[in-house]
Amino acid sequence: MITITDIHKNFEHQEILHGISATFDAGKTNLVIGRSGSGKTVLLRCIVGLLTPERGEVLFDGRDIHHLTKRETTFLRQEIGMLFQGAALFDSMDVLHNVLFPLEMFSSKTYQEQLQRARFCLDRVGLSDAESKMPSELSGGMQKRVAIARAIALEPRYLFCDEPNSGLDPISSRIIDRLISDITHEYSITTIVNTHDMGSVRGIGEQILFIHEGRAEWTGTSHNINQASNPHLREFLKHA
Amino acid sequence: MLCKLLHTIGSYLILMRQTFTRPQRGSVFWRQYVHEFYQLGYNSLFIVILMSFFIGALLCVQIKINIWSPWMPRFTIGYAMREVILLEFASSIICIILAGKVGSNIASEIGTMRVTQQIDALDVMGVNSANHIMLPKILAMTSAIPLLVTFSIASGFIGAYVTCWFGGFLSLSDLTYGLQHSFESWHLWSGYIKSLVFAFIIASVSCYFGYTVRGGSIEVGKAGTNSVVVSSVLILFTDLLLTNLLMA
Ligand SMILES: Nc1ncnc2c1ncn2[C@@H]1O[C@H](COP(=O)(O)OP(=O)(O)OP(=O)(O)O)[C@@H](O)[C@H]1O
Ligand SMILES: [Mg+2]
Numbered sequence: 001m002i003t004i005t006d007i008h009k010n011f012e013h014q015e016i017l018h019g020i021s022a023t024f025d026a027g028k029t030n031l032v033i034g035r036s037g038s039g040k041t042v043l044l045r046c047i048v049g050l051l052t053p054e055r056g057e058v059l060f061d062g063r064d065i066h067h068l069t070k071r072e073t074t075f076l077r078q079e080i081g082m083l084f085q086g087a088a089l090f091d092s093m094d095v096l097h098n099v100l101f102p103l104e105m106f107s108s109k110t111y112q113e114q115l116q117r118a119r120f121c122l123d124r125v126g127l128s129d130a131e132s133k134m135p136s137e138l139s140g141g142m143q144k145r146v147a148i149a150r151a152i153a154l155e156p157r158y159l160f161c162d163e164p165n166s167g168l169d170p171i172s173s174r175i176i177d178r179l180i181s182d183i184t185h186e187y188s189i190t191t192i193v194n195t196h197d198m199g200s201v202r203g204i205g206e207q208i209l210f211i212h213e214g215r216a217e218w219t220g221t222s223h224n225i226n227q228a229s230n231p232h233l234r235e236f237l238k239h240a
Numbered sequence: 241m242l243c244k245l246l247h248t249i250g251s252y253l254i255l256m257r258q259t260f261t262r263p264q265r266g267s268v269f270w271r272q273y274v275h276e277f278y279q280l281g282y283n284s285l286f287i288v289i290l291m292s293f294f295i296g297a298l299l300c301v302q303i304k305i306n307i308w309s310p311w312m313p314r315f316t317i318g319y320a321m322r323e324v325i326l327l328e329f330a331s332s333i334i335c336i337i338l339a340g341k342v343g344s345n346i347a348s349e350i351g352t353m354r355v356t357q358q359i360d361a362l363d364v365m366g367v368n369s370a371n372h373i374m375l376p377k378i379l380a381m382t383s384a385i386p387l388l389v390t391f392s393i394a395s396g397f398i399g400a401y402v403t404c405w406f407g408g409f410l411s412l413s414d415l416t417y418g419l420q421h422s423f424e425s426w427h428l429w430s431g432y433i434k435s436l437v438f439a440f441i442i443a444s445v446s447c448y449f450g451y452t453v454r455g456g457s458i459e460v461g462k463a464g465t466n467s468v469v470v471s472s473v474l475i476l477f478t479d480l481l482l483t484n485l486l487m488a
Contacts, residue, residue: 048364077366088357102365105265 001026002158002190007046007056009039009214016042017214019056026157027188029181029204033195034211035236040194041085043211044162047192048082049073060158078106081151083161087143089135089150095122096131099149106154121149125179141172148179152187159184159191170199177204198240201225210236252448258370259378259447272376280342280377280443281384285391287341288334292392295329296321296399304409317410318418321400323427330392331431332479335385335438339471343446346377347467350450351460359451370451378443385439386432393428430486437482438475445471 002024009017016039024030032040045051047058049065058065063076089098099121103114122128125145135143144164151159161180165173181204184191193200201208205222212232220228228234263269299321308317350373353359362369397419404410446467453459 050360050363074366077364080364080366082361082364084357084361086357088361090358090361091352091356104268105365105367 001061002047002192003059004047005057005059007043007058008054009042009046009051010054015214017046017053020211020214020216021056022209022216022219024190024192025207026190027185028191028206029184030190030192030207030209031195031201031205032192032209032211033201033236036196038211039214040211041162044160044192044194048080048160049077078102078154079157081154081156081159083144083147083151083159083164085162085166087135087140087147089143089146091135093135094131095127095133095135095138095146098135098146099153102150102153118149118153121153122146124152124183125149141168141176144168144176145179148176148183152183155187157189159189161191161193163194163196165195165197165200173197173199174203180204196240198237201240212236251452252444255370255374255448255451256444258368259374259444261368261371263371263375264368268372269376272372273380276376276380277384280346280381281388284338284341284384284388287337288388288392289395291337292325292330292334292394292396293399293402295333296325296396297403298399299324299329299396300400300403300410300415301407304407314410314414315418315421318400318415319421320418322397322419322423325393325396326427326431327483328479330389330396331435331438332475334388334392335435335442335475336472338388338439339442339446339475340468342381343442343467343471344464346443346446347450348460348464350374350447351453351463354451354453355456355460374444374447374451377447378440381443382436382439385435389432389435393431426486430482433486434479434482437478441474441478442471445474 003022005021007017007020008015020043032043034040042051046053047065049058052066057067060076060079063072065073065076068076089095090101093101096118099118100114103109103117107114107117109117119128119131122131125148127142127145127149130138130142130146135146138146148164159180164176164180168176177200180191180193183189193204195201202222205225208218208220208222208225209216210218210228210230210233218228218230218233225233225237228237300317303317303320307320350359353373359369359373362372400415400419401412404412404415449463449467449470453463
């Protein structure tokens with residue numbers, strides 16, 4: 001479970017996040033939705049610790065990521081898997097080595113076991129026949145799937161996805177969504193997904209946080225989102 | 241302006257402190273190191289040999305045409321050429337050439353990793369990204385440079401022999417005598433010492449510019465250019481300092 005309280009973030013004296021509080025449960029796909037520029041990516045980067053918020057705290061099952069010792073941070077980071085908006089695969093390595101990389105860096109398994117685990121993850125995302133391809137030879141959707149495989153290689157407890165299906169066709173988007181949702185339930189991971197795709201909201205939105213101009217304006221599920229009374233959310237849904 | 245300069249120096253030093261820590265996985269580090277040694281060192285060998293060959297040849301020709309006069313002993317051509325190669329060319333000039341070749345390569349590679357979020361991906365995993373990316377490059381560059389300098393000196397001399405042989409304006413024995421005349425081994429060593437410092441400048445400065453890219457492809461391009469300009473100027477500046485220190 002991840003709890004955030006009163007997150008404030010400024011860029012050059014301009015406040016982007018105006019005190020966001022929320023709870024993200026384990027074993028559920030938690031969606032953060034909002035218009036482009038509403039601050040979803042900034043919020044996610046504050047949660048994973050790539051940005052430091054001016055105020056507020058982020059607790060990973062009680063551990064505040066911004067106030068840990070170096071050792072504890074490194075340890076916590078191994079429990080985090082992240083899928084970036086642009087996949088962010090290492091373009092100097094082939095697909096297999098991309099997935100193998102976190103294992104080589106942190107796992108205490110033998111090389112054979114690491115290889116086995118990497119192949120298992122690739123198989124899980126349905127790409128076992130692409131293991132010797134370079135990232136530049138893959139389509140956008142395949143790159144995202146490799147990135148998911150890399151994110152789950154170390155069996156994370158927390159998974160973060162920034163717009164996992166931006167730039168993908170509806171069918172590939174649903175495949176990625178299913179994958180994220182299945183993995184979340186299988187391993188009881190705390191998953192946070194940023195999206196403005198209504199398909200994802202209806203498909204995998206078990207818990208939804210709507211943010212508008214840096215404020216958390218509504219929380220709920222995909223079942224009661226249509227009954228929401230928040231004017232900004234209604235506007236958002238109307239155009240979706 | 242001054243404020244910005246101090247800020248840059250400060251963040252450079254902080255980045256270097258992050259870089260010079262123990263690698264998290266030795267095996268991964270060594271693999272990267274060998275790869276970078278090949279990329280930065282071995283792949284620069286050809287251009288270094290080619291340039292040094294021609295500079296050696298040109299020096300001989302220029303000295304012969306423009307400086308040499310009948311009252312100078314014939315071997316001065318070889319002597320002057322040797323000193324130029326050992327003292328400045330094989331260390332400083334080669335490093336400036338490498339700043340163009342290797343520096344822009346490093347800066348744009350790391351800059352691209354930054355804008356495509358590969359560095360963020362490393363950070364999120366808990367990898368010390370500065371150490372993981374930059375340490376192998378800096379160490380590979382500094383350990384490859386003595387070899388490159390050696391090859392540069394050798395091929396400069398070969399260039400001189402070849403022109404003398406074909407040009408026929410100086411006998412090979414005069415050239416050999418000149419090359420050996422009142423040789424001071426310290427000049428050779430000071431060249432190596434300088435080149436080590438320069439190699440560190442090239443690698444670390446261009447890593448810094450690449451690592452601190454913010455934005456997109458335009459900034460990556462700028463980082464490449466900046467790293468070449470700044471490291472070349474820094475090389476010449478430290479050359480002045482070191483020459484005074486080492487030769488005094
Ligand atoms: N590094 C930065 N420096 C300055 N401003 C920034 C920075 N990163 C984001 N912003 C600003 O923060 C705001 C929120 O951006 P953010 O990337 O979080 O939007 P988003 O909700 O993820 O949008 P999208 O759906 O398009 O990805 C934007 O107005 C943007 O200009
Ligand atoms: Mg975003």
